[in-house]
Amino acid sequence: MADLLQVTDRGLYCADGDFYVDPWKRVDRAVITHAHSDHARPGMGSYLCAEDCKRVLHLRIGQKASIETLAYGEAVEWNGVRVSLHPAGHILGSSQVRIERRGEVVVVSGDYKTEPDRTCRAFEPIRCHTFITESTFGLPIYRWPKESVVFGEINRWWEKNQTEGKATFLLGYSLGKSQRVLSGLDPSIGPIVAHSALIPYIEAYRDEGVELPAVIPLESVGPGFDWSKAAVLVPPNLSGANWTNGIGPFATAYMSGWMAVRGTWRSRAVDKGFVMSDHVDWDSLIQAVTDTGAHRVLVTHGFSETVAQFLRELGLDAQELKAGWRSDSDGFSDGDED
Ligand SMILES: [Zn+2]
Numbered sequence: 001m002a003d004l005l006q007v008t009d010r011g012l013y014c015a016d017g018d019f020y021v022d023p024w025k026r027v028d029r030a031v032i033t034h035a036h037s038d039h040a041r042p043g044m045g046s047y048l049c050a051e052d053c054k055r056v057l058h059l060r061i062g063q064k065a066s067i068e069t070l071a072y073g074e075a076v077e078w079n080g081v082r083v084s085l086h087p088a089g090h091i092l093g094s095s096q097v098r099i100e101r102r103g104e105v106v107v108v109s110g111d112y113k114t115e116p117d118r119t120c121r122a123f124e125p126i127r128c129h130t131f132i133t134e135s136t137f138g139l140p141i142y143r144w145p146k147e148s149v150v151f152g153e154i155n156r157w158w159e160k161n162q163t164e165g166k167a168t169f170l171l172g173y174s175l176g177k178s179q180r181v182l183s184g185l186d187p188s189i190g191p192i193v194a195h196s197a198l199i200p201y202i203e204a205y206r207d208e209g210v211e212l213p214a215v216i217p218l219e220s221v222g223p224g225f226d227w228s229k230a231a232v233l234v235p236p237n238l239s240g241a242n243w244t245n246g247i248g249p250f251a252t253a254y255m256s257g258w259m260a261v262r263g264t265w266r267s268r269a270v271d272k273g274f275v276m277s278d279h280v281d282w283d284s285l286i287q288a289v290t291d292t293g294a295h296r297v298l299v300t301h302g303f304s305e306t307v308a309q310f311l312r313e314l315g316l317d318a319q320e321l322k323a324g325w326r327s328d329s330d331g332f333s334d335g336d337e338d
């Protein structure tokens with residue numbers, strides 16, 4: 001493991017700078033890559049994150065948390081260790097953490113995606129000696145179609161449901177995925193309704209300057225509303241919800257990288273799956289790693305050993321990094337990871 005960082009029972013620790021990156025147990029000083037729950041836990045003494053992460057982080061961990069921010073590219077220095085945050089392209093406010101001490105540079109990727117989208121700052125490759133990369137979709141079977149293609153498919157499916165008299169239910173994570181899907185919906189097709197759990201995040205995104213189509217909060221929908229014209233954004237766990245009573249016929253779709261594997265959506269009890277991930281696919285992962293110029297690569301958070309082995313065959317010093325981040329990759333919980 002890089003000298004600058006070590007895995008402890010609380011998280012990835014920089015002893016010289018006395019801080020942790022995305023710790024999973026309580027620590028005094030936490031540097032947070034992004035606000036998804038497996039990276040940002042409540043109860044830390046203090047938090048440091050990117051400026052445009054602060055709002056959504058407060059929504060996740062409470063309004064009283066002590067959060068300091070850095071602009072992307074801005075640095076702080078703690079005891080000779082220079083720390084800066086750089087766009088990771090995953091969700092609003094997501095960062096890679098660059099850590100430098102006496103010329104040695106380590107970058108912790110957090111979750112990242114290299115294809116730009118309209119809801120967050122685009123990923124920036126950072127040169128480093130050691131790169132710690134996630135590998136949520138680190139298998140060659142995971143290859144994403146272009147976002148514009150998937151948005152086209154979603155909008156066409158919405159129109160098709162309209163002609164069949166069905167409401168369109170779009171299931172995706174509350175933070176990140178739902179806002180990204182919303183950014184690609186064509187409001188000229190029909191009204192867009194959002195579940196109340198999504199509204200604070202949609203507002204936070206707008207407050208940070210992300211342009212999103214108008215939505216009707218679910219509880220504001222009046223009687224006589226024609227649901228068959230609407231697209232309805234909802235969190236993943238629709239089952240057991242009785243608020244769908246009175247809506248009439250509807251069709252459901254789930255948006256996730258896991259949908260790339262044929263048949264997954266059928267087993268998930270949805271009518272349709274769209275392949276849309278906020279993580280890098282296989283090709284982009286390997287490209288991103290080589291773009292850093294890092295000779296040493298530590299792989300975590302997913303298919304670590306497969307990716308590490310492939311990188312070793314490319315001549316890199318790559319190893320699996322066993323860390324205590326809960327890999328919440330089921331895709332139907334509302335944690336993260338799709
Ligand atoms: Zn995430």
Ligand SMILES: [Zn+2]
Nearest residue numbers: 038111336337
């Ligand atoms: Zn994650």
